[in-house]
Amino acid sequence: xxxxxxxxxxxxxxxxxxxxxxxxxxxxxxxxxxxxxxxxxxxxxxxxxxxxxxxxxxxxxxxxxxxxxxxxxxxxxxxxxxxxxxxxxxxxxxxxxxxxxxxxxxxxxxxxxxxxxxxxxxxxxxxxxxxxxxxxxxxxxxxxxxxxxxxxxxxxxxxxxxxxxxxxxxxxxxxxxxxxxxxxxxxxxxxxxxxxxxxxxxxxxxxxxxxxxxxxxxxxxxxxxxxxxxxxxxxxxxxxxxxxxxxxxxxxxxxxxxxxxxxxxxxxxxxxxxxxxxxxxxxxxxxxxxxxxxxxxxxxxxxxxxxxxxxxxxxxxxxxxxxxxxxxxxxxxxxxxxxxxxxxxxxxxxxxxxxxxxxxxxxxxxxxxxxxxxxxxxxxxxxxxxxxxxxxxxxxxxxxxxxxxxxxxxxxxxxxxxxxxxxxxxxxxxxxxxxxxxxxxxxxxxxxxxxxxxxxxxxxxxxxxxxxxxxxxxxxxxxxxxxxxxxxxxxxxxxxxxxxxxxxxxxxxxxxxxxxxxxxxxxxxxxxxx
Numbered sequence: 001x002x003x004x005x006x007x008x009x010x011x012x013x014x015x016x017x018x019x020x021x022x023x024x025x026x027x028x029x030x031x032x033x034x035x036x037x038x039x040x041x042x043x044x045x046x047x048x049x050x051x052x053x054x055x056x057x058x059x060x061x062x063x064x065x066x067x068x069x070x071x072x073x074x075x076x077x078x079x080x081x082x083x084x085x086x087x088x089x090x091x092x093x094x095x096x097x098x099x100x101x102x103x104x105x106x107x108x109x110x111x112x113x114x115x116x117x118x119x120x121x122x123x124x125x126x127x128x129x130x131x132x133x134x135x136x137x138x139x140x141x142x143x144x145x146x147x148x149x150x151x152x153x154x155x156x157x158x159x160x161x162x163x164x165x166x167x168x169x170x171x172x173x174x175x176x177x178x179x180x181x182x183x184x185x186x187x188x189x190x191x192x193x194x195x196x197x198x199x200x201x202x203x204x205x206x207x208x209x210x211x212x213x214x215x216x217x218x219x220x221x222x223x224x225x226x227x228x229x230x231x232x233x234x235x236x237x238x239x240x241x242x243x244x245x246x247x248x249x250x251x252x253x254x255x256x257x258x259x260x261x262x263x264x265x266x267x268x269x270x271x272x273x274x275x276x277x278x279x280x281x282x283x284x285x286x287x288x289x290x291x292x293x294x295x296x297x298x299x300x301x302x303x304x305x306x307x308x309x310x311x312x313x314x315x316x317x318x319x320x321x322x323x324x325x326x327x328x329x330x331x332x333x334x335x336x337x338x339x340x341x342x343x344x345x346x347x348x349x350x351x352x353x354x355x356x357x358x359x360x361x362x363x364x365x366x367x368x369x370x371x372x373x374x375x376x377x378x379x380x381x382x383x384x385x386x387x388x389x390x391x392x393x394x395x396x397x398x399x400x401x402x403x404x405x406x407x408x409x410x411x412x413x414x415x416x417x418x419x420x421x422x423x424x425x426x427x428x429x430x431x432x433x434x435x436x437x438x439x440x441x442x443x444x445x446x447x448x449x450x451x452x453x454x455x456x457x458x459x460x461x462x463x464x465x466x467x468x469x470x471x472x473x474x475x476x477x478x479x480x481x482x483x484x485x486x487x488x489x490x491x492x493x494x495x496x497x498x499x500x501x502x503x504x505x506x507x508x509x510x511x512x513x514x515x516x517x518x519x520x521x522x523x524x525x526x527x528x529x530x
Contacts, residue, residue, distance in 0.1 A: 010371065014331075015258045016197050019360055020208040021173030022250035022334060023193075026220065026349065028167035028242040030231075036133040039118050039163070045238060053120040053131040057163045064230035065161055068143055071228045072108050082111040082144075092146045092154065102150050105227075109144035117162040138162060145227050152176045152219050157227060165230040167242065169220055173211050174252075180207050192327055194254045213352040220244055245347040251359030252334040253367075254326065314366075317342040321366060333366060335359040378479050386459050386480055397458035408488055409436035410452055414462065414473060415481035423465050423472035426453060 032038045039057075043049045049056045072079055082088055088109060095106040119136040122129050140162040148154055153175030159167045174194050181188050184207075187199040198204045224242060231240055311324030318338040326332040340347045343358045378386070389399050400407045413432040417424040426449045433449075434441040453471060456462045461477030464470070473481070 009257070010255065010367065013257050014255045016195070016201055016254075016256040018195055018198075018201070018205060018208060018254045019363075020177055020194070020252055020254070021211055021356060022252040023170065023172050023248070024216065024246070024250070025248035026169040026171075026216070027245045027247045027347075028169060028220070028224075029245065030164050030166075030240050031243055032239060033164035036118060036135065039133055042240065051131060052133065054118050054133065054163065055120065060230065061161060061163060064159075064165065064228065065141075067228040068108065068159075075105060077105060078107045080107050080109045082109050088144065092156070095146065096148065096154055099148060101148070103148050106146040106148065109146065111142050111144070112139045113142045114138075115140055115142075115160050115162060115166070117160075118164070145223070147223060149219060149223070151179050151215075153179050155219075155223075157223055159230070163230075168247065169223075169244075171216070171219065173208070176211055176215075177204065177208050191254070191256070191330060194252070194326065194330070194332070196256060196329060213349045216352070217244060217349060244349040246337075246340055246349060246352065246355065247347075249337045249340075249352075249355060249359065250334055251337070251356060251363065252332060253360070253363040254330050254332050256330040319343070321362065323366070333363045335362045378476065378483050382476060382480070386461070390458050392458045395454075395458055397455045400455060400459060400461075402484060403488060405437070406452075408484065409433055410456070411481040411484045412436055414456065414477065415485060417473060423468075423470040425470050426450065429453070429471075 033042060039054075040052050043052045043056050046056070071077075080091060082091075088111075091109070092106065099106055115138055116135055117138045117140065118133055119138070120131045121134055123132045124130075140160055142158050142160055144156050144158045146154070146156045152171050155169065155171040155175075157167060157169050159165055172193065177195070178188065178190065181198070181204060186203065188204070189196040189198075195204065231242075235241075311322065313323075314321040319342045320336050320338075322332070322334045322336060324332055337343065337355065337359060340351065340355055343355065345351050345355050345358065383402075386400050387402055390397050400411070402408075410433060413429060413436055414424075416432055417429075426446060429452075430444050430446075430449050431441050433452075434444050437444075453462070456477070457464065457471070460474060461480055462471045462473055465472055
């Protein structure tokens with residue numbers, strides 16, 4: 001049975017740690033061609049176009065598809081028609097294993113996928129029938145170019161074959177890091193999608209931090225210039241060129257453990273202790289974004305078990321955190337951002353610095369919460385101080401008595417704000433506290449809440465944010481809130497709920513029996529009757 005705390009594990013058992021951008025899925029779009037009015041403006045610039053309809057761009061589409069076919073023949077590539085449900089990455093892996101060059105195109109895949117495209121419909125007025133351009137759904141062919149890049153390794157670019165020919169790029173930061181280490185002659189051992197060990201771990205971390213929006217933009221432009229393009233040079237000079245935005249970004253923290261068996265057992269303990277992280281208030285703490293009744297999306301925690309190794313998935317709007325034991329060797333904490341607006345950040349690639357800062361902060365915040373949650377003992381001295389009256393700088397505050405209904409509800413309520421960056425106010429605390437006391441928020445006066453906040457502040461459990469009317473939990477406050485709540489809810493309340501005549505041993509009795517047995521087995525206490 002592993003008894004090491006989370007804090008001890010992260011301090012003593014992690015032999016290699018790496019924070020790195022993982023997979024990035026980028027959207028390539030032409031800003032002026034996202035609405036029907038943009039298509040009309042584009043057609044006005046094309047010579048010979050008299051009727052503004054999607055039929056007018058059919059020759060452009062045919063020329064684009066023909067250029068792809070010529071590209072395949074010229075480079076001796078193969079067309080691969082993807083079947084429904086087929087794993088494209090497995091096919092790409094087979095081609096990569098046979099590839100011997102430093103970079104190049106492996107093959108071109110083709111698949112029908114749903115897309116939003118322009119359509120022409122018929123409308124009628126007093127003058128008769130006329131064409132009208134609208135947005136609609138279609139199942140066009142997408143062309144996948146699977147390539148190997150000298151600096152980024154494997155990636156793919158896929159084009160929609162319908163106007164406005166939106167494209168997607170998928171690349172991986174760990175693969176980029178591996179290429180950089182190889183070019184610098186730094187030895188490493190791969191861990192699937194990541195690193196298991198590295199001869200220069202600190203240097204590897206510095207290199208990983210250098211992957212930025214400029215390097216990503218450069219590799220995208222590099223392959224756009226090499227692959228067939230639907231837009232000719234005159235189109236680009238008129239302003240019809242691709243811009244890059246972020247569709248999905250993954251930010252990972254990999255912590256390789258020196259004892260895999262202990263790591264697996266302890267990871268299960270982390271999940272058990274934090275099974276309620278998906279409650280809306282808790283997800284708010286981790287992501288640092290406020291959730292209310294009007295917030296769209298899904299907020300939940302689920303534990304997915306593969307064999308005997310569990311994983312933790314926390315959903316927030318369209319984004320999520322994944323935490324799992326990777327290949328039984330490392331703890332992987334990964335924030336997957338499916339919509340940058342979930343974190344209050346715009347989608348343009350130039351916003352990657354702010355997004356990566358937020359993504360890595362979410363990973364660290366989750367680990368910090370788990371550390372406090374798993375090892376929240378406050379110590380005898382702090383426990384005595386909290387449960388006794390206190391006087392500080394001429395101000396007095398009553399004790400926070402363990403087991404007192406008001407005290408226990410208050411500490412449960414403030415635990416919801418343990419890592420919220422903007423803290424909490426008198427009002428927000430009242431909204432959390434009232435249901436725990438079986439009351440409506442209006443039944444708790446502002447004065448009574450001020451009294452409670454004063455008690456918490458003088459006992460050192462909260463401090464006031466300068467120049468504001470908001471408060472934040474101290475580290476002692478986080479530990480005390482968790483320790484008081486869990487001890488009472490898991491041990492004392494079940495014991496006190498049993499009738500006095502019950503013959504079943506209470507949790508307290510079972511704990512006492514187990515502790516006495518431990519003392520006897522280690523010869524630290526005399527045996528009964530001696």
